Amino acid sequence: MELQLGIDDYAFRQKGVSEPIVWNSAEVVNGHILLVGKSGTGKTYTLRKLIHSGLKTGGGRVRFHIMDVHGDIEVAGASSVIFSEGTDYGLNPLKINPDRNFGGIRKRVQSFLSTLNRTQSRALGPKQEAVLRNIILDLYAANGFYPDKPESWHLDDGINRRYPKKFPNIEDAYRFSYAKLKQMYIGADTKTVKHLEDVNRKTSLLQRKLKKSHNSLDADADKLEQEIKNASEAAIESFGDYITHIQTGQELDSLIKYDSLDVLKSTVDRLENMKATGIFKNRLPPFENHNPIWRYDLCALSEEEKRMFVEFSLQELFAQAIQRGPVDDIHDVIILDEAHLFFKDDENNILNTLAKEARKFGVALVCASQSPTHFSDDFIANVATKIILGIDQMFWDSSARKMRIDVKMLNYIVPQKTIAAQINNKSSNKVAFKQIYVAE
Template sequence: MKIELGLDDYLLSKQQRSPVVWDSEAIVNAHLLIMGKTGMGKTTFLRRAINQLLAADSGLRLHILDVHGDITIEHASSVQFSESTEYGLNPFAVSPDRHFGGVRKRIQDFIATLNGCRPIGSRQEAVMRHLITDLYAANGFFADNYKSWLLQDGYTRKYPKRYPTMDDACRFACIKLKQLIIGSDTPSGRALEGLNKVTSKLYRISKQLSASGSEHNPTLMEQALTYRSEAKKYYLEYIENLETGKELDDFIKYESKDVLKSVVERFENLKACGIFKNQAPPFDPLNRAWHYNITALREDEKRLFVEFRLQELFASALEKGPVEKGQCLLRELIIIDEAHLFFRDDQHNILNTLAKEGRKFGIGLVCASQAPTHFSDDFFANVATKIVLGVDQMYWDTLGRKMKLDIKLLNYIRPFEVVGTQMNMKGDTRSSFTLVRVAHRN
């Protein structure tokens, strides 16, 4: 895949026409950074690049994540997302890849994404992890059995196997909460709560005996004997009134009704935001350009949407497997404007994962933002192509350091006319900075 960026501005001043072309087959990876403050032509550059890619005869799929609704592409398959639409994303779809996917990885990514947007407490996180693990198990997906991660796993069922959804998570969490509330009013539930309280008292007495340096404190020993007798009584009552055999496990995992209730409320709020729906977006599978209009979502909802959609795309790429020699190196190109909204500087951020692993699975990432400081050094280093449309002078020193260039060259950049490019080509140990006279073709 190629994008004609323009002509080498220096050689053009010498009356030599030397095209500067971005070629996905010739560079180290297909990732691009586009930097330019407001009014410097980021949207114009993106539209021109997209149109050139669509004009090429290839099977490349473009995913255009549009924050402001201004990256309009003629004949693209466009879908608007809001709380009133009946379609959305499923955050519980599991990649069956034995090494990159699985139930535990999916749960970790889900919780890490929530923490990146709306942090949750450690107790709430633990209960949420148990809930989702049990939800997967109820649907035939088990963390310790990679064969179960397949939708078609060889077992005969009354109903087809499917991934759980946010609706399922809400219902499942509500059922667990009701069981915990109702269970505490049953004989086994009351006995279990009594046993837990007595055990806590015994533990405290044991610590007091240890701290006093003597195990012959008559008062404490008498209290310990009393509590042990009570514990035996509660334990016998619990055993005699068992119904499902899972009461103890559920009590340990969901021991706080308040914490479990807060998780139920969190799931309900996620369901209400309009991102997570059971019906998939109605994109045209034959159209190579999929335009995601997310302008109607709040900023935190946009972050959730983009992270979970990118996780879906990466999981799909993992299922297809690595790009083999002789195949087109680029299967899908993801284009994100205002990319600074979606970065989290941690190992679970999907943008960092795509920058490091996407090339092997045919994924290219195009991120546009206003300043070089919007990207971590690690992400900056993993992107082979940088396009400078014009950044504020306060960032020139940072840009010079990150790109190893003479900042005097930035004086020659002119909006919509001359841009700066740096491409890390295969076989080259260093990447030169080139001023390019923009080709005004759509």
């Protein structure tokens, strides 16, 4: 795949010679591109240009995935799908990658929890995280997926069933957790445990008093003994109610596993809120399979919903690429506008993962943002191509240090006429930024 960036500005101005600057996927270290420019410098235009150039030279095998956060990257002929609360299609973040090395249930659960903590305004507390982990693991088991049985990670696992096997989704997780909540209310609720703790606490207090008084009872001790008797009777009554209401045989395990009614209720509320966003559905988005450009219109989503959507979407795209296996050239190009909204300096952040590992699986990442200062040094180092369309002056010094570019070159950039680009090819170890004339 080739991308026509423009012509060498120095050769054109000094010699009158048009020397094309071409980005070639077979020559670059990896297909990742960081495109930076303030508003009005032509980011959207440049992205469209890259897409059309890539389609012409991609040999019909490349698909472009446009994560359009503002709904303004319209590309002629693209298959566009809008995502909102009202649509009946979406994502399933609980879909399992059956690859024994890169996938599995434990990795899916951990990735799911980590993504929630990175993308939501309130991270899960330790108890909530443990409860949600147990809910998802139990839900998988209820649907025939087991952490220690890799053969069960496939939908087609060779077992005949009355109903086809399917991956659970957020709706299923909510219903499952709500059912657990009801079981705890009518079965082994925390009242029984609290009565038992009350008996133990008061008995311990009585023993301390007896030690101090050399085993001679006083009025306080007599009163405490009566309180212990009352607490014991309440505990016995509660245990009787618990035994009477045993229905599944799992009530005690659930009480231990799901911590308490309060923690389970707060976790159920989290799942209900996720369900209410409308982006987590079992039905796949209605993209045209034959169309090489898929545009994900996310403008109707809130900032938090956009972060969740992009994280889970890119995780699924990467999982599909891993299942495809190593390839020699690019098959999927992910275009992410306002990429800084989705970046965190965390090794588990999907942008970091793609920058480091996606190349060999045929995935290229194109990140557009207003400044390179939003990204970590490691991320920038893992992106082979950097294109600067024009940065606000307040970011010049910090951008020059981070991108290893002379500040003077930033001054020479004229929006929509000249840009600066660094293309790291396999044939060269050290590459300087080059001034490129792009005006047509």
